[in-house]
Amino acid sequence: MGYLKIIFYGILAFVERNPIFTLFLILLGVFAPVVFKAIGWVILGIIILVLILVALASLRIHRMRRQMEDQFRNAGSQQGFGGFSSGFGNTQGMTLEELVRRMQEQANAQKQAQNSSQQTTTHHGSSQTKRVNDKVGDYVDFEEVE
Numbered sequence: 001m002g003y004l005k006i007i008f009y010g011i012l013a014f015v016e017r018n019p020i021f022t023l024f025l026i027l028l029g030v031f032a033p034v035v036f037k038a039i040g041w042v043i044l045g046i047i048i049l050v051l052i053l054v055a056l057a058s059l060r061i062h063r064m065r066r067q068m069e070d071q072f073r074n075a076g077s078q079q080g081f082g083g084f085s086s087g088f089g090n091t092q093g094m095t096l097e098e099l100v101r102r103m104q105e106q107a108n109a110q111k112q113a114q115n116s117s118q119q120t121t122t123h124h125g126s127s128q129t130k131r132v133n134d135k136v137g138d139y140v141d142f143e144e145v146e
Contacts, residue, residue, distance in 0.1 A: 015022045029036040094102075
């Protein structure tokens with residue numbers, strides 16, 4: 001009963017917002033029922049076409065997702081990917097201490113690589129050592145000419 005009430009109030013709201021269009025539809029239905037029926041079939045065809053396109057898009061997305069999952073599963077079994085072990089190589093048969101040590105070594109190596117890439121020292125023949133951040137770009141020493 002609630003659904004019928006919602007539909008009825010929706011129709012009433014449409015009539016209140018579009019009185020001239022509603023009058024046109026009623027007159028078309030009374031004086032030209034064939035045209036009214038044809039317009040109805042066209043609208044119904046458009047709705048069905050939209051529903052078919054949505055269903056096809058949904059199926060295609062589902063198929064692509066399943067294919068990506070299969071590819072990831074196959075690549076994971078060959079290269080040791082998956083779960084919490086990703087990024088640490090093959091961790092099967094390792095004790096917790098060995099795993100923690102390996103993780104710390106990798107973290108230290110990443111920090112060292114990051115620190116060495118962030119600052120660059122440039123040496124000039126007679127000038128002092130200058131530290132320049134890589135984010136700044138090339139360092140240019142300007143001299144004032146009088």
